Amino acid sequence: MVNLNKEFPMAVQDPLAQEFVQFAVECGVLRFGEFKTKAGRMSPYFFNAGLFDDGAKLGRLAEFYAQRLLDSGIEFDMVFGPAYKGIPLGAALAVELARRGRNVPFAYNRKEAKDHGEGGTLVGAPLKGRVLVVDDVMSAGTAAKESIRIIQAAGATPHAVCLALDRQEMATEDGKDVAYSAVQYVRNKLGLQVCAIAKLSDLMQYLEKRSDTGTAAYHQQVQAYRARYGVDEG
Template sequence: MSTPDLPAYKADFLSACLRGSVIQFGSYTLKSGRTGSPFFFNAGLFLTNASLFHSIQTAYAQTLLQSTVSHPDFGFDVLFGPAYKAIPLAAATFSELARLDGAKFGHVGCAFNRKEVKVHGDGGSLVGAKLEGKRVVVLDDVLTVGTAVRESVDIIKAQGGTLAGIVIALDRMEKLPSTKEGEEAPNISAIAQMRRDFQVPVLSIISVLDLVEVLRASGSEGDLQRIIEYRKLWGTEE
């Protein structure tokens, strides 16, 4: 599929997602319980192919690199990957950052949480860099309701760290689900809500609007129209 006028790392990442079927089309139920999503982002598939995985580690690293260039006050000491899916993403990204610019990112560490607290050896619920006194960026794949990221923020604060930012692979730009049955969904996305709640940068490699433009350019009318109709019900502008 052809890609719209995106930065090279975004275009390469989106092409890899489509080529590797990481972005899948059909009818899916999301983690939030919302049904009928016309596409699904399966980040676990990045682990099935080394070249495919290289595309996501490069895209995460470039997103962080470009953000530090455009916003000099944005800095971080540790990348945090919530268990389990984001663990390899954070580990690969902090290594790629050091490769891209060792002088700038060679000090950056990586950490992740255990879902089961270890009671032998070094013990504890965290693995990797210490978070106390550190500026921490959380990496995840997609924010639907943001449960894993919010749990990560609680861990970071409990360990004496400071949340510096959040980076995800795909911004669905989708309304949060209703908290009570029968209530209308709030007209705000998980990303927008987190920006308001935490007052830190919340970045994404690509968004659903990038996907829409790629489908439009490639003539994939069926998938394009299903996403457009779905966004009329659940889409947001931020």
């Protein structure tokens, strides 16, 4: 039986995160229902960054990334967008940072090596210095490990990761749940700084505030999911 009274630290109200969650819901990027995750879990919500699918949405998303990143105080020398979803996210962030007066180099990778032209799997600026990886969500830390490998192979330093959403749930290893999240793994085991525009706790707050507008069932479902798979970050 799921313990719906499982306790988590009370999250401080985060206006930027609340605004982002509402934006993601309005764009259809954050949806509620029944969705199977990479870990094989049936989740009551799904975040699909691929649905930030026009210039206005992508531009607004970049504003959220840039604001969260600048507020975090994380220092970095360039941006890296891992294939495939990370490519437009990283590019949009680089454009927004430049618009705000912080012009930094940007690079991304191909999943298949190019055998003509410049060749190789890396495109854009040379990887060097402290590299910030930009992605949408982190499920198991696998993509982060691959980015780290690419960055280190180029002689640069993998320094931080910026995400759209931290699901704050148990990662899996060899098909089994572990006591820490993918974000905690990347932060504590791999040594990278991590910041996210919003977290599952922010989504919970969003649903709770709107429990009288037809979202009460969603709130209960997400609460039950967190009670079963959630991670205490305290």
